[in-house]
Amino acid sequence: MLDTPTFTHLPLKPGVGYKPQHFNDIVSHAGAVGWLEIHAENYMGDGGRPLAQLRHLAEHFPISVHGVGMSIGGEGDLDRDHLTRLKHLIDWLNPASFSEHLAWSTHDTEFYNDLLPLPYTNATLARVCSHINQVQDLIGRKMLLENPSSYLAFSESTWSEPGFLKEVSKRTGCGLLLDVNNVFVSATNLDFSPQGYIDQYPLDLVGEIHLGGHDEDEDDHGHPLLIDSHGREVVDPVWALLDYALDRAGPLPLLIEWDNDVPDWPTLEAEAARAASALARVSTEVAK
Amino acid sequence: MTTDPLPIAAVDQTAFTRAMMDAAVDTPKGLRDSQNRPAGRRFNVYRNNVAVSLTEALMQAFPVVTKLLGEENMKGLAGIFLRAHPPQSPLMMFYGDEFPEFLAGMAQLSHIGYLPDVARLEQMMRLSYHAADTAAIDPAALGALTPEALMEARVSVAPTVHLLRSPWPVVDIWRFNMIDGAPKPQASAQDVLITRPEFDPQPAALPPGGATWISALMGGETIGQAFEVASQENNNFDLSATLALLLQGGALTEIHRKD
Numbered sequence: 001m002l003d004t005p006t007f008t009h010l011p012l013k014p015g016v017g018y019k020p021q022h023f024n025d026i027v028s029h030a031g032a033v034g035w036l037e038i039h040a041e042n043y044m045g046d047g048g049r050p051l052a053q054l055r056h057l058a059e060h061f062p063i064s065v066h067g068v069g070m071s072i073g074g075e076g077d078l079d080r081d082h083l084t085r086l087k088h089l090i091d092w093l094n095p096a097s098f099s100e101h102l103a104w105s106t107h108d109t110e111f112y113n114d115l116l117p118l119p120y121t122n123a124t125l126a127r128v129c130s131h132i133n134q135v136q137d138l139i140g141r142k143m144l145l146e147n148p149s150s151y152l153a154f155s156e157s158t159w160s161e162p163g164f165l166k167e168v169s170k171r172t173g174c175g176l177l178l179d180v181n182n183v184f185v186s187a188t189n190l191d192f193s194p195q196g197y198i199d200q201y202p203l204d205l206v207g208e209i210h211l212g213g214h215d216e217d218e219d220d221h222g223h224p225l226l227i228d229s230h231g232r233e234v235v236d237p238v239w240a241l242l243d244y245a246l247d248r249a250g251p252l253p254l255l256i257e258w259d260n261d262v263p264d265w266p267t268l269e270a271e272a273a274r275a276a277s278a279l280a281r282v283s284t285e286v287a288k
Numbered sequence: 289m290t291t292d293p294l295p296i297a298a299v300d301q302t303a304f305t306r307a308m309m310d311a312a313v314d315t316p317k318g319l320r321d322s323q324n325r326p327a328g329r330r331f332n333v334y335r336n337n338v339a340v341s342l343t344e345a346l347m348q349a350f351p352v353v354t355k356l357l358g359e360e361n362m363k364g365l366a367g368i369f370l371r372a373h374p375p376q377s378p379l380m381m382f383y384g385d386e387f388p389e390f391l392a393g394m395a396q397l398s399h400i401g402y403l404p405d406v407a408r409l410e411q412m413m414r415l416s417y418h419a420a421d422t423a424a425i426d427p428a429a430l431g432a433l434t435p436e437a438l439m440e441a442r443v444s445v446a447p448t449v450h451l452l453r454s455p456w457p458v459v460d461i462w463r464f465n466m467i468d469g470a471p472k473p474q475a476s477a478q479d480v481l482i483t484r485p486e487f488d489p490q491p492a493a494l495p496p497g498g499a500t501w502i503s504a505l506m507g508g509e510t511i512g513q514a515f516e517v518a519s520q521e522n523n524n525f526d527l528s529a530t531l532a533l534l535l536q537g538g539a540l541t542e543i544h545r546k547d
Contacts, residue, residue: 041378045418046447049487052421069378075301082378107301111375112308113345114337119299119318151334152327155296155318189330191322219321220328227333 007142007175007207008097010035010062010253012283014275016268017066017230017257023053025265027060032273035096037064037255043093044085054093062096064208064255065089071106072131072145073118079106083138090139097208097253099144099177100135102128102165119154120164125171132172144207145169146177149214149228150186161186162200169205176202178249179210180241181234181257185226194241203249211242211275212257231260234271239278246282254279294324308334309371342370342383349384350410352465353391353403365394381418384411402456409458409480409491412450416482416489419447424538430531437545439512443505444542445534448484451499451506453477459493483537492533497525502534510546 013034018026026033036057043054043065057063070082090098103115118124136142145168147161159167165176178201180194187194213232217225234256246252254275258268297318307313308331319327343366347354354362369390375383388407397403424446430438452458459480460473479499481492494502497518504514511527518525534540 041380044379045381046420048417048419048421048448048484050418052487071378079378085379104301105378107305109376110305111378112305112338113341113375113378113380114334116301116304116308116334152319152321152330154299155294155320155324156298189322217333219330221321221325223321225330225333 007144007205008064008253010064010096010208012251012253012279014272014279015062015064015253015255016272017255017259018057019259019262020050020053021262022265022268023057025269026057029265029269030061031269032276033061033269035062035064035253037066037257040065040067040086040089040098041069043089058093058095063093064097064099064253065093065095067098067100068115069105069111069113070100070131070135071104071111072100072135073102073104073116073124073128074106074131075104075127076106076108078131078134083135086135087138090141097144098139098141099146099208101146101148102168103148115148117148117150117152117154120157120159120161122158125159125164125167128168129171132168132174136172136174142174144175144177146179146210147182147201148186149179149182149226151189151225151227153190160200162197162202166202166205169202175207176205177208177210178203178206178245179212180245181210181212181214181238182228184235184238184241185214185228188224188226195244198241198245198248201245203245206249206252208253208255209242209245210255210257211238211271212259229260230257232258234274239274242275242278243281246278251279251283294320294326307331308338309374311335339367339370342375343367345380345383346370346387349414350387350407352410352462353387353407355465356400356403356406356461365391381414384414387411402454402458402461405452405454405456405458406461409452409454409462409482412452412482413489413491416448416450416484417487419484422446422448422541424535425540425543427535429543430535433543433545439515440510440546442508442510442544443540444544445502445506446484446539446541448482448489449502449506449534449537449539450482451502452480452482453499454480459491462491481533481537481539483534483539485536485538490537492537494533495526495529497522498530498533501525501527501530 011034015035018036183194211234212230215227215229219225256271299316299318303316315331346366373386388404392404455477457473463470479494500521501514501518504517
């Protein structure tokens with residue numbers, strides 16, 4: 001493991017997505033939570049409470065900055081104003097990690113506030129790599145790229161998703177963020193084995209793992225259609241998939257994402273405690 | 289049952305967004321399920337995500353407008369607005385800049401004439417919430433000036449400060465809907481000063497002439513010149529009451545004495 005590149009400085013502990021309503025609880029009863037992740041775009045204002053809270057939290061916890069609006073997979077150029085805002089945030093906060101998504105969200109000048117899917121073609125590969133290089137050159141560090149939740153497939157795709165991500169990392173030097181809930185959602189929706197996906201995934205490039213809850217729906221043919229909603233507990237099969245990944249990758253920083261119908265702090269902290277148990281199991285085995 | 293496999297079709301982001309923002313446009317060919325069947329309602333996940341997330345952003349941004357309209361009406365209006373005015377930036381904290389004008393242009397809302405000004409007030413409160421931090425002057429520094437020096441001084445105003453001049457009792461409407469036990473609004477025009485004493489923006493009704501005075505100060509006039517303009521508008525303009533509102537709100541960041 002010694003030659004594994006270091007993509008993040010996050011501790012091998014659970015973190016949670018930070019919600020301002022938990023500020024006081026986090027400061028007084030962090031419990032199992034060892035670090036926090038913020039959505040970059042929520043901290044790109046000029047001042048006020050959000051930045052004051054973030055400055056305070058950064059004195060006590062490692063912070064991961066997770067972008068949701070860079071539109072890495074967009075057909076157009078990256079938004080220069082947004083790049084400047086990101087650089088400013090990274091420069092003053094000096095976070096333990098920066099990550100973004102294999103997705104797009106901006107087209108022409110319009111931002112759609114959702115992570116939209118990409119065909120895995122050579123053209124997409126060239127564009128994504130060029131955008132990642134641009135971001136990494138600007139912020140002066142390597143980023144992590146997250147695998148998406150898929151609800152459909154593109155007929156034009158010529159790469160598997162793990163193969164595509166591995167090639168992006170090879171060309172740009174970026175690390176990967178493995179979202180095991182996204183793997184489970186995509187595998188259910190598109191009929192592949194989630195364990196098989198993990199087997200193909202370049203686990204040596206992973207700097208962080210995400211866990212979150214999803215909703216259940218159906219497509220036109222009565223086929224299950226899981227939706228990545230981040231609005232409830234992580235389900236048991238996703239915890240099992242986490243164990244499967246950790247058994248192969250060794251301990252990694254784990255994050256609980258709960259962005260909608262945000263629960264009270266004890267409920268969120270309990271999810272982090274469950275993640276701590278999953279980490280403790282694999283850490284003990286590594287030590288043996 | 290066998291069906292011929294669908295041919296491979298490229299889907300660019302122009303076609304994707306067009307179908308995503310307009311349910312009357314067919315889902316692009318080339319989007320499939322695992323058995324190579326057309327994506328069908330799988331594509332609706334994106335249509336739904338975008339509409340719901342932008343609608344929620346607007347409802348969070350405009351809580352009083354939402355309360356005045358009712359949630360269902362607000363959702364309906366948001367659905368029209370987000371298609372006519374999709375965000376032009378990934379900073380959702382500011383999305384809705386054009387919402388007040390949009391409301392003003394809706395003929396079916398003309399019976400709620402004050403709605404656009406309530407929306408303007410809410411948008412200004414958000415801008416104030418995220419504005420840069422600045423240190424306020426010590427009020428004693430103003431008290432230390434002679435009356436002549438005070439009148440010749442200029443001031444710098446914090447970026448948290450906003451002014452809204454309304455023919456409606458817009459502060460009272462805001463308070464009545466946000467604060468338990470606040471009195472029912474009475475019909476009267478109100479000029480509003482928004483300040484941010486620490487982290488929470490506060491709207492306050494200004495005395496007559498107050499908005500003109502502050503506006504002149506923000507335009508670089510001396511306290512005395514601004515007083516002249518405000519007095520022309522209202523010869524009972526109360527400078528000390530208006531100044532007290534600014535000082536309480538930490539709205540002044542520098543005094544520039546005449547050299």
